[in-house]
Amino acid sequence: MHSQFRTYLNLFVLFITFSALNSQASAQEKSLGYSGVFDGLTVGVDGRNKTISGYFFDQTGWDEKTRSATFTCAFYLKGTFQDNKYSITTRYPGESESIKGQLKFVTDGGQTKVEIKLEREHGGCGNVHPFAAEDGGGMLMETSHGHWFAVRVVSAKKAYFYSRPNLSARKKQYVVSYNPIRIFQVKNSWVEAEFEAEKTTRGWIKMSDLFPLEAKKPNK
Numbered sequence: 001m002h003s004q005f006r007t008y009l010n011l012f013v014l015f016i017t018f019s020a021l022n023s024q025a026s027a028q029e030k031s032l033g034y035s036g037v038f039d040g041l042t043v044g045v046d047g048r049n050k051t052i053s054g055y056f057f058d059q060t061g062w063d064e065k066t067r068s069a070t071f072t073c074a075f076y077l078k079g080t081f082q083d084n085k086y087s088i089t090t091r092y093p094g095e096s097e098s099i100k101g102q103l104k105f106v107t108d109g110g111q112t113k114v115e116i117k118l119e120r121e122h123g124g125c126g127n128v129h130p131f132a133a134e135d136g137g138g139m140l141m142e143t144s145h146g147h148w149f150a151v152r153v154v155s156a157k158k159a160y161f162y163s164r165p166n167l168s169a170r171k172k173q174y175v176v177s178y179n180p181i182r183i184f185q186v187k188n189s190w191v192e193a194e195f196e197a198e199k200t201t202r203g204w205i206k207m208s209d210l211f212p213l214e215a216k217k218p219n220k
Contacts, residue, residue: 033105
């Protein structure tokens with residue numbers, strides 16, 4: 001009788017432990033977030049390596065003389081997951097100066113959002129979409145879900161798509177510099193990616209046509 005009771009008790013303890021671990025894993029998965037578009041931010045989440053990358057771009061106002069937007073907010077971000085948030089480094093593509101901060105996926109009213117808080121503002125962002133922590137940071141709402149795992153930014157004037165990772169397979173379509181692409185896989189010196197404008201184009205792009213992940217060192 002006592003032996004049977006101990007067996008039931010052990011099973012109950014195992015069930016509680018398993019449930020708690022499963023709950024913790026589920027909570028962490030939600031905190032890790034997922035790839036998608038959140039207002040002006042295109043973000044890629046690599047769940048296996050617990051890393052994140054993305055590109056934010058937005059503009060406001062219009063200058064008739066220059067025929068362009070009055071203010072622009074743009075930056076690339078990358079980071080690693082720790083303590084239910086991402087510690088991120090942000091910078092303008094190709095520049096050495098960076099601003100650190102944090103990114104969190106939050107759920108509000110059943111909708112997933114991205115919260116970004118930076119140590120200070122990037123130029124122009126204060127007039128477009130403030131992200132400085134001292135001002136409360138910025139909240140971005142999900143507009144679409146994706147299945148890519150990373151985001152990179154094109155550096156070449158024209159980054160051509162290829163039907164396969166081979167120089168002999170170049171297509172007519174290309175992406176111009178400072179546009180973000182969504183990465184699905186990496187193969188040697190190539191990435192399989194897509195670019196979304198009026199139409200979505202997908203194919204292989206040379207990695208040498210992209211800005212490096214690490215900031216360039218300033219000239220001394």
